[in-house]
Structure formats: C-alpha cells, structure tokens
Amino acid sequence: MYSAPLILDFDRSVRPLGSGEARCDLAAWQEAVRFGCSRRVYTALECLLLERLREPHHGVFLGSGDFHHLSFFLLKEAARRHQLLPCSLDVIVLDNHPDNMRYPFGIHCGSWVSHAAQLPFVRTVHVVGITSNDIAAAHAWENRLTSLWKRKLVYWSVGVRADWLSCLGRGGQAHTFASADALVKELEHTIRQADRLYLSIDKDVLSPETVHTDWDQGVFTLEHVQDIARLCSRGSAEQHPRLVGFDVTGECSSYTFQSLFKRFLSRLDGRAAAPDHETLATAQEGHRRVNAELLRCLQKGV
Numbered sequence: 001m002y003s004a005p006l007i008l009d010f011d012r013s014v015r016p017l018g019s020g021e022a023r024c025d026l027a028a029w030q031e032a033v034r035f036g037c038s039r040r041v042y043t044a045l046e047c048l049l050l051e052r053l054r055e056p057h058h059g060v061f062l063g064s065g066d067f068h069h070l071s072f073f074l075l076k077e078a079a080r081r082h083q084l085l086p087c088s089l090d091v092i093v094l095d096n097h098p099d100n101m102r103y104p105f106g107i108h109c110g111s112w113v114s115h116a117a118q119l120p121f122v123r124t125v126h127v128v129g130i131t132s133n134d135i136a137a138a139h140a141w142e143n144r145l146t147s148l149w150k151r152k153l154v155y156w157s158v159g160v161r162a163d164w165l166s167c168l169g170r171g172g173q174a175h176t177f178a179s180a181d182a183l184v185k186e187l188e189h190t191i192r193q194a195d196r197l198y199l200s201i202d203k204d205v206l207s208p209e210t211v212h213t214d215w216d217q218g219v220f221t222l223e224h225v226q227d228i229a230r231l232c233s234r235g236s237a238e239q240h241p242r243l244v245g246f247d248v249t250g251e252c253s254s255y256t257f258q259s260l261f262k263r264f265l266s267r268l269d270g271r272a273a274a275p276d277h278e279t280l281a282t283a284q285e286g287h288r289r290v291n292a293e294l295l296r297c298l299q300k301g302v
Helices: 025-033 041-053 070-081 112-116 137-142 182-193 222-233 258-266 277-298
Strands: 006-011 023-027 091-093 122-130 153-158 174-177 195-203 243-249
Touching: 023 137, 025 041, 041 070, 070 112, 070 195, 070 243, 091 182, 091 222, 112 122, 122 182, 153 182, 174 182, 182 222, 195 222, 222 243, 222 277, 243 277
Parallel strands: 006 023, 091 122, 091 195, 122 153, 153 174, 195 243
Antiparallel strands: none
16 A cells, blocks of 8 residues: 655655655755756665665655656665566656756756666656757757667657657657647557656746746646646556555745755756746746646546
C-alpha cells in the first residue's frame, strides 16, 4: 500500500496537498542541489534520501523545476521497489524543454533525461510538450546524442522542429505537431502500448495562462496534462501497477544563488527573474489547485 504524497521540501514552494502529506525538510541542501550539482553531491543526497524515505509514497512533489534532476533518483527508486526487468519501463516526461542538454559539471535540471535514458530498466524516454528552441537546429549541438542515437529518447514537440535528427538517420526520434491537441491524441497510442510507466510532470509544459513557473513555458492546458495522467494511470492494479511512480515539479519559487557561477548559468539557460511577494503568493496558490487536480487524476495509479 502507498501512503500520502511526499514533498521533497527544498524551497518551501509547495503549498499543502491535504491531510496525511509527508514532508522531507531539505532546505539545507537547496544551494548545493538547486539547478545542478556535481555527481558527488548528488550521490550524497541519494544516500540521505534512501535512509529517510523507507516507505513508498503516492507521488513526489519536488518544488521548483530547478530540482527536476531529482527525478533521476526517483526513477531508480521505483525500479528497485518494483524489481523492474531490463528495458521494461517507459518514461513519460511532460516538459517544455528536452532536459537532454550537455552539462559537463555533473547533473542538472536540464540534463537529467540523458542520464535516465541510460538506466538499464528504461526502454524509452518520451519528452512531451516541448516548445523551446532547445531542439531547433541552432541548438542541435547542445543536445546529447547518445540516447537519441540508441533510439531510447523521443522528442514530442509543438511548433518547433528537430529536422537535424533526420540528417543523422534518426528522424523517427522527433515528432512535431501543429497543436497540443494533435500531440496528445497521437501520444495516446504510445502510452497504451506500454506495460510499465513512470510519469514526470514539469509544469512549465503548461501555458502561462494556466499557471506561472520559474521557466519559459509551453502551450499545454491543464486538461491536456490531466488526459495524459489518466491514460498513464489506467489499467494499474496493486499486484502489478502499470504506473510505478510519478513526480511533479515546476512550482513558482524565489531564490538568489550564493554561487555566482550558478547565478550566471541559470540566467543563461533562461530562468525567470524572481517574482515579487504578491506575485509569488498568487502563483503558488494557482499551483496548489493544479496539484490537487493532478492528484485526483493519479490517485489510483501507483
């Protein structure tokens, strides 16, 4: 049986999710882990989390999208808990960015997918809802190619093309659509074919009209995300859950890095400036409502 949702509370951005929620206070790790960190720091955090999180939880909330690289740890935990076989898990990542970019200093929120795709139990990672130019030809060199070349990673985008993959003989690793409606309709077939699924939601895939995040945003509505969440959780059973886990990130958060290096890199990558107190409070209340809706869709999944 699964307990209530878990909040890995680095930045105090996740509003209460309801009675029974669990919070793991990780504020002391915020500067070291936020946006990116060395593999040494990441491994130390993994060891701490393994010690603290002995019970499985009904979904994990990570706070700002600056912490999306914690999904890499959560994937490995799901595999251990469910004793997943090699190439048995499909990962659906809802994100406005590919999160498959080069980062030579360890692992960060924009590079974790490239690490996740190399895990032995992962069959394919589908990054869904991309509208950022990170996959356009001008930025092709920034994308890590290994997972794309091995056909373990697929980009699903709206309005932005990755035609450069065709030049490498890997045109099938990118699907471009004119609208989010068309994308979700086509994705349904892929999800239904999967035996085991993990769902990672970065709310920057949502339009700014739906909710505000720390990063540039996509065009999905909440209904698009809900439809995908329902599809992923459908068909699960306690003995053999189809959806083995999910996490949610993308909260609106305010933080000033002590590290000038991180401050420079995060702005270079397009992270939004910190909002004022009133704007932040309004945005976080919007996220609370979105989180409640997502939990309702996923409550029977894992």
